[in-house]
Amino acid sequence: MNKKLLSLMVAGTLSQAVSAAPIEAAPAEAAEAQRPNIIYIMSDDHAVRAVSAYGDIIGEMAPTPNIDRIAENGVRFDNSFVTNSLCGPSRAAMFTGKFGHKNGFMYNGQVFDGTQDTWTNLLHDEGYTTAAIGKWHINLTPDGFKFDHWEILNDQGEYYNPDWITKDGVETEIGYTTDMITQKTITWLDSQRDKDKPFALIMHHKAPHRNWMPAPEYTQLFADVEFPVPETYFDDYEGRVAAQGQEMNIYRDAQEGHDLKMTTGVGETEWRKDIWPHLLERLTPEQRAEWDAAYQERNDYMNKNEANWSEEEMAIWKYQRYMQDYLATIRSVDDSVGEVLDYLKANDLHENTIVVYTSDQGFYLGEHGWFDKRFMYEESFRTPLVMQYPARIKAGTVVEEMVQNIDYAPTFLEYAGVEIPADVDGVSMVDLLAGTNEDWRTSLYYHFYEFPAIHRVQRHYGVRDERYKLMHFYFRMDEWEFYDLEKDPQEMNNAYNDPKYAKEIKRLKAEILKLQNQYDMPPMEEWVRAPLRRQRKPRLSELYPDSYDENGKVKVTRPVK
Missing domain, CATH: 3.40.720.10 (Alkaline Phosphatase, subunit A)
Structure with missing residues (x-):
C-alpha cells in the first residue's frame, strides 16, 4: 500500500485520506485508506x-x-x-x-x-x-x-x-x-x-x-398467528435446582396486565395486575382509544372462555399473546434497520x-x-x-x-x-x-452476579466449549450442571453426576480456573459471598430541575418533528 495513504488511514481524517489519494490509486486501495x-x-x-x-x-x-x-x-x-x-x-x-x-x-x-x-x-x-x-x-x-x-x-x-x-x-x-x-x-x-x-x-x-x-400499525400484525409451542414449555426442571427457583415463567410470573395486556373482564379496557401502570398512562387519549380497540376483541374472547380453560390451555394462550406482541415490536426495529x-x-x-x-x-x-x-x-x-x-x-x-x-x-x-x-x-x-x-x-467464560434480584436467577459462572458446558451455581447453593450440547441441545438433562462424563467435567473445571486466571478474576473470597452494592443515582429532576414543574412532571411535551 502507498505509505502516505497508510499514514493517513491511521492519523488523518476520512476527508484528508480521500483528498490526498493519488489519482492513479486503484479504487480498492483508496477504500482501504479511508x-x-x-x-x-x-x-x-x-x-x-x-x-x-x-x-x-x-x-x-x-x-x-x-x-x-x-x-x-x-x-x-x-x-x-x-x-x-x-x-x-x-x-x-x-x-x-x-x-x-x-x-x-x-x-x-x-x-x-x-x-x-x-x-x-x-x-x-x-x-x-x-x-x-x-x-x-x-x-x-x-x-x-x-x-x-x-x-x-x-x-x-x-x-x-x-x-x-x-x-x-x-x-x-x-x-x-x-x-x-x-x-x-x-x-x-x-x-x-x-x-x-x-x-x-x-x-x-x-x-x-x-x-x-407494538406500534399502532402492528398491534394486530400477528393477532391471528399461532406460533409453535416449544417442546420444553412445560419443563419441570428436574435435576436443575437453580432453575426450580427462578421467577420468569410466562404462565406463572408474567404480569397479566403489564406484560400480557389482559383486561379485567368482557367489555373492560382496564388491565389486570400492572406493576408499572405509568407506562399505559403515558398514552394520549387518542392513542389509548386506538390501543383498546386493537385488543378488545381478543381480550373479550379470553375473558369469556377463561373459566372453561384448563391451566394448560391458559398457559398456551399466554404464550401466544407474549409471542404476538414480542415479535410485533421487532417488526418496527427491522423497519428501522431498513x-x-x-x-x-x-x-x-x-x-x-x-x-x-x-x-x-x-x-x-x-x-x-x-x-x-x-x-x-x-x-x-x-x-x-x-x-x-x-x-x-x-x-x-x-x-x-x-x-x-x-x-x-x-x-x-x-x-x-x-x-x-x-x-x-x-x-x-x-x-x-x-x-x-x-x-x-x-472456550468461553461466563459470569452472572445479580442475586438476590428480580426473577431470582442464582449467581453462577461457567465455561462452554464447542460441545460441552459446565456451570456452577455458587451463592446460596453449591450446584453444578453439565451438558453435552451435541446430545442435549435443549439442556434438559443435567449430566454432572454421569460417570461417563467425569473426564470432560474434570477438564472443564480446569478450563474455568485457567480462564479466571487469564481474565484476572479477583480471589474467590472477594466475590463468592459479596452482597450486591447498588449505588444511589440521582433522579433526573435533581440533575435537570428546570425541566420539571412543581408536581414533578416534565414541563415540555412536543410532537414528533
Missing part, C-alpha cells in the same frame, strides 16, 4: 430465533428482512455469545472489551466509569465524531463518554411518548419510540454530524424489551461504513416456560450478531467460531487503525473475518 464509519445498532432482548437470517421457524413466521440484509451484505455469526446475560453489564462489556470485574459493572444498579477506555472514546480521541441515540441504561446519562451528540431515553425507556434526555435537559416527545430513534438517527447522519470526519454512531433500541408494546441501510446507500456511505446489528443478550421465547434472560443456558447466552463492511468483509460470510461481546471493541479499533488497549479481554475479529486467523479461542 477509515470506516461505524453504526452500531443494538436492540434489547432480541432472541436469535427471532432473526430470520438464522433459519428458525419463528424467524420464518415473523421475518426480519432488513436485519437479514446486513448478513447478506456481510457476515452472520452463528456462535455469538455474551459475558453476562444482563442489560447493563452486557453494554459495559461491549464498550470496554472487558469483563465486568475489570470494567466495574457486574450487575444493574452500579455506576459505570465512563472515563475509562471505551472504543467510542478512543475513536473520538483519534478524530472521529461520535453520537449515541436511544436506550442507554448504564448510568442515567453518558458521563465520561466523549459523545459529540447524545439523545437518550430515561432508564429503560417507554414504548410510547418517552422522556428524552440531552445535555440541555429533559423533554417528553409524543410518538412511538422505535420510530423516534430512527428519525433522530437519520437527522444526525444527514444534518448534525461533522461531515469532515469519520463517524461512530451508537443506535440503541428499547424494543423488544419488556413490556412488548431505513438506515437505505440512507447509507442513497448517500454513498454504504461501502465504507461498518453496520452491526446485535442484541445486548439473547432471550427466552417460551423455552423452559420462560421469558427474560440471565441464565447461561443457550437461549440467553447466545445472541444474534450480523455485520456488514462491504469494503473489507465478503458478502454472505458465515463465521462458526465462538465470539463474545468483548470482541467488538478491539475489532472496531483495529478496523479504524487505532491502538487496542493492552488490558482488553476481547480479541479483534478482523483476521477472523478475513479468513486468516488460525488460532481462535476454543
